[in-house]
Amino acid sequence: SGGGITFILRSVVYQTLVLLSQSEIMKRSILDSVYAPLRGRQELEENVGIYLEDNYEQISVPVPHFGGSDPADIIHDFHRGLTAYHDIALDKCYVIELNTTIVMPPRNLWELLVNVKKGTYLPQTYIIQEEMFVTGRVHNMRQLGPFIYRLCNGKDTYRLKRRARRRINKREVANCHRIRHFENTFVVETVICDGV
Numbered sequence: 445s446g447g448g449i450t451f452i453l454r455s456v457v458y459q460t461l462v463l464l465s466q467s468e469i470m471k472r473s474i475l476d477s478v479y480a481p482l483r484g485r486q487e488l489e490e491n492v493g494i495y496l497e498d499n500y501e502q503i504s505v506p507v508p509h510f511g512g513s514d515p516a517d518i519i520h521d522f523h524r525g526l527t528a529y530h531d532i533a534l535d536k537c538y539v540i541e542l543n544t545t546i547v548m549p550p551r552n553l554w555e556l557l558v559n560v561k562k563g564t565y566l567p568q569t570y571i572i573q574e575e576m577f578v579t580g581r582v583h584n585m586r587q588l589g590p591f592i593y594r595l596c597n598g599k600d601t602y603r604l605k606r607r608a609r610r611r612i613n614k615r616e617v618a619n620c621h622r623i624r625h626f627e628n629t630f631v632v633e634t635v636i637c638d639g640v
Contacts, residue, residue, distance in 0.1 A: 490625055492557070494550045499523045500591050501550055505625050507532075513624040513633075517595060520547050520627070524589040528596055529634065531621055537596035538636055539582060540604035546572060548628050556629065571624075575607040575635045604636065 493502040503518040515532040520542055527547065529538045548556065559565035582601040585593050619638040624631060 492553070492627075494554045494557075496550050496554065498591070499550060501547075501553060501627070502591075503625050503627060505623060508624070513622045516623045516625070518623070518625060518627075519591050519595050521589050521591050522549055524592070526588060526592060528588065528592040529623060529636065530595050530599065531623065531636070534621065535599060537582075537592075537599045537601040538576070538578070538604050539588060539592065539596070539601060540576060540606070543574065543606075546574065546628060546632055553627065565629075571631045571633055572628075573633045573635060575637065576604040577607055577637045578602045579605045607637075 489506060489508075491504040491506075495501070499522040501518075501520045503516075503520075505513070505516045505518070507515045514534070517530040517532065519528045521527070522542065525542045527540055527542045530536075531538065556565065580603050582588070582596075582603055585597050585601065588596065588601075621636050623634045623636070625634070626632070
């Protein structure tokens with residue numbers, strides 16, 4: 445397996461938008477140096493919307509400047525206890541139970557980002573990988589709540605389950621897609637595999 449990945453906060457651009465509910469949107473760039481040959485420096489960039497009144501977060505990860513990760517829109521709905529990933533490259537949605545051990549609640553994430561912006565806190569230098577596989581199709585989109593419905597309506601939408609074992613076998617790798625995002629004090633790499 446390759447070397448470690450170090451993520452360093454490079455810049456934070458902050459702006460406040462007044463939407464239907466009070467929300468804050470931050471744009472952050474995280475620079476990482478990969479200790480693997482020929483990889484060099486890579487950048488992870490995303491936009492984050494934190495909706496305190498509605499208790500959800502929306503993360504938009506644009507096309508990365510490097511390979512190995514898909515662009516995506518992500519919603520963490522703390523009221524419904526669900527996370528949705530819209531893989532933009534595939535134009536498919538994936539829904540799973542919200543992992544509260546990895547995803548910070550909106551107020552905590554907001555406080556973290558304020559501290560990062562002030563320079564009083566730097567993100568940790570490790571990456572957490574979570575592996576998931578498709579279990580079936582979602583037919584009733586309304587049961588997912590209004591925020592995920594808005595993100596995924598009209599797209600092929602699938603339920604996911606977390607993989608208990610750590611290794612993906614070689615046949616499955618071709619059917620897996622990676623989404624890297626920052627939603628805590630560390631970077632998360634979500635691996636979604638189509639095959640069971």
